[in-house]
Amino acid sequence: MKEVFSIKLFLCKLLILLHILMSSGQTPPGRPVITECRSPEKETFTCWWVPGSSGGLTTKYSLHYKIDGSQENYECPDYKTGGQNSCYFNKSYTSVWNTYTITVIATNNLGSNISEPLYVDVAYIVQPHQPENITAEFTTLDQKPYLMVKWDPPKKADTKSGWMTLQYELRIKPEKGLIWENHFAGNQKQFNIYSLIPGEVYLVEVHCKPDHGYWSEWSHTTYVQIPHYMRVRDTSIWMMIGILSGFICLLLIWTIAVKCNRMKKYLLPPVPVPKIKGFDIQQLKNKNSEDLILALGGHGFFPTNSTELLIEFLEVDDSNEWKIMPCMGDYNCQEEQRNAFKSQNDKDSGRGSCDSNTLLLGKCSENKFHHNGCENTVKDHGKQEINPRAEGTQTLSFNNTEDVTLLDTDTIKGKTNTWPLVYSAVNKAQTSQLLSSDNKLLETPVKNLNSESYLITHMVDQTEKQKGSGDPASSGTADQCYWVSTDEATHLTSSKPMEYVEVEKVNQQNILIVKPKSEHSSSIDSSRQEYTKVSAVVNDNVLVLMKDKGAQCNHDHRELPNLSDSHSLQWQDGKLVTGSSVLAVQVSTNLAPSGYVDTSAFLQPMH
């Protein structure tokens, strides 16, 4: 604050002087400013100042200094060595670790001016010269190329005796680069630089600094040319590329080798060949005659080795148009039926699988009842009895003779059905539902292939959906055949699995001995089909079923050869009733699509 005030005062005085001496145009000199003092080697130093305004007169500048607070004023020993407006202190005038108080005084005729004092300690104003003799050499060590840069300290700096300790820093850049890359080298006088671009020209510069002081100027630029060498990075990149491409090639070759055929097909697609639907060329090739014939839609062959157990399947076609109607010997009736049957069977498609003998259960969307021939054929068999329907019940029975043959459907359709009898044995759970009021008994004549013949009793389960189902054929003569039909294919949607009553054998009386199949019977294999043999038809409405004693060994229940002991199914008012124990069993509404009745339920009490 005081200084500022004094300066202001001085300026005021100056202005007054100027005012007075306006004509002269001369003023005392302006205030000089000491810019810097530097020592290159800590043994000498130089101070520079900048003069103020000269004031129009020749101005003389003088530098004065004091040492360490002593009041003695000394003047600069050398004004020339350092150049214009400088003061050079040689060795004898320099004492390190002493504080110099330096001032510059500008003097002219009119007055003088003094600069601000500058406090200098030589030890801390050292700025050395540049390093010298910089060499850059490209060498390789263990196949690692690098640039070795060497330099010498500035000549005047005494680093050998330890008077000064210098630290170095170098910088490098490619010739066309913009940014310098700095490396601190410490006290050492050489440095190694790695990671160089081959073929480039580099610029190298070095500068130094004492432990307490200023950095020197950068040295002269040294140019160095890097020869072309293979960098490890380049080598490794090429190696990786090679390995990767080799791998890809291997992969391609392997893919082609594995997918040879597919490739061929893709590139050279096969010529289309006519194909018959349902006809498998491979089967032909396999030369499996049975399968072949099956594929062709024919019927399989029966196993002929078993005489005891002859399973014949009768396909029953359940369609809406079938109705039980009595054919009272009416020719028209027959024809109608035949026509209906024909029309039914005239359908072309979708029948293949259903026509097969092996089929059943839920496969068919429609139940087909192949109605075999009628009265005539029945008649032919002679011993067959077809009891006229009694009130509410209807029974069917066949007497089995060796000559009895199954009804031949040829008369109707020309198709021979020689199928095993299939009984659908209703589950116990279904027992109650087995019979409904609308049940109808379908009589399907069977064709005898062997000496035995079997009767297929087929209960058609009619649900309540049925409408207008025809009544079972009324009783008629033995010559009558009964057609059972349902108006609707209700069992189409039956989801319950069918069970079979397996026909075990035919006894001497040509009675079908049927063995029920029941889920609850532990001894019965669920996969086996069970057949119940019809032993007799009694009372026009009782179907006597027999069990074969010899057929299935696992069964606990054995057939009773006696008629009286056998089960009998009675048709009473639309119900199939067991004879031995009057057990009104409801025919299950869930009749299997094929129309076979599951008689396992009936036979349960016998177990």
Added chain:
Amino acid sequence: MQKAFFQVSTWFFVLSQTWGTLGYPLECKDEQGSSNRCISIPLDKLFDRVIQHVELISRVSEECCSLFEEMLVPFPLQPKTSRGVNICITKAIPVPGSKSEIQQISDKWLLHSVLMLVQTWIEPLTYLQETLNRYDDVPDALLNKTKWVSDKLPSLEQGIVLLIKKMLQEGFLMTELQQTLTHFNKQPEVLESTLRDYTLFNCFKKDAHKIETILKLLKCRRNHKLSCLLY
């Protein structure tokens, strides 16, 4: 390395205590002596270690000075005016200011001067360490560094004593040293405490640099007697 150095120094100190002397280590019967209780460090390594120690102290003292100046920024005028009045406490210890003069002084004298310098500064630094706590807004770095320096000075003293012993084969130091020491006392004609502290920091910085330079010169002179004197 410093740790090993200090271990050796401590060992010597302990040894000296057993002898009941002034505390300076006595001769160690090394190599030839049967009871080889001492571990002798080669002189060159000892020099290097001492010099590195001093270098470190010098660097830290410089940092302390700059930190202190930054702290005194609100009072800009004082440091400027005080620079002209640099009365260091170690004024009494004459150390020549030019290289040529120093090179003309004998090793013995140089070493003793250095030792005196170090011993003189132990007490003031402890004082500085305490006074810094009176300031407001003292940076922790300044406190830590000051404490560190005051802790390291005694070990430096021991190192220099070792050097003297090794170089000059003096087992016992003269008591005249004690007389030339100017005891530090809080000068009454002073200066504000701030100024005084600032002066202390500056003077210590200078003296540390002096010690460093002298030791380096001594080392060179020891190793390459001829080349060091060329300049």
